[in-house]
Amino acid sequence: MHAGYSSALRIRTTGSHAPERKLCDAGCEMNRATQLALNAINQRFYAAIAAEWIETRKYAWPGFERIVARLPAAATREAPLRVLDLGCGDGRFAQYLAEHTEHLRYLGCDASSALLAHANTRGLGPRFEFCHTDFVSTPASTAIPGGEFDLVCVLGVLHHVPGRTARQLLLRELGARLSAHGLLAVTIWRLTDDPRFATRVVPFADYNRAAAEPIALDQLEPGDTLLRWGSAGAPARYCHFPDRHESEQVLGASGLRIVERFHADGRGGRLNEYALLAH
Secondary structure (H helix, E strand, O other): OOOOOOHHHHHHHHOOOOOOOOOOOOOOOOOHHHHHHHHHHHHHHHHHHHHHHHHOOOOOOOHHHHHHHOOOOOOOOOOOEEEEEEOOOOOHHHHHHHHHOOOEEEEEEEOOHHHHHHHHHHOOOOOEEEEEOOOOOOOHHHHOOOOOEEEEEEOOOHHHOOOHHHHHHHHHHHHHOEEEEEEEEEEEEOHHHOHHHHHHEOOHHHHHHHOOOOOOHHHOOOOEEEEEOOOOOOOEEEEEOOOHHHHHHHHHOOOOEEEEEEEEOOOOOOOEEEEEEEO
């Protein structure tokens, strides 16, 4: 792990009263049962708090502007920009595109029916379509819509995908759907750079004591975290926070080159690391 990386989160993840857990290191593979169990935690989380989540996230991320600035200007009504937004949630980026671009065909996909229901209430018009797909419980190769896209986005999503191999395969599949002059926009949540969030970590050992389906601790990878949302007693979600070395591996798996990289969003303007990639 990168020196000094996420020390506060590592300590809180195991908990002072819990035995140190053995992590699944770079040489092992998270099993499918653990991937599905972690994904189920997130499914329950978003089903439980969707309305509150939407209420607190009404504004566009500042990083959206730099994505749109990279889009080709040659799109027309007859040849619109083709956009795939994987993990679109409640359609916040779709709303931004509707307000800042003209000629496009947008397809947003998410695993949360509750968030998609809100996306469909935005009334963005026939250029915008939303669909349900779970690219964690279903192999990415079949869960991700086929076709060729000029912009593929995976914004605020990678940290919810359990297993390093699964994250790499996801970006590889997205890279394969990019048009010759297209752009893949990826965010990596750098929450561990903000010490405020350390108090929200729920140790897996604590979670397992009350869980109907405990998580196999020896299957967890460095950076795997349960993060409580809101006040004490609120539900937790699974998040993965990669170190710098793993970030490079995941981005490299896309088969694309990085054309721009920057930080944006959050109180200090550095909560998300953006990588914009192309052929």
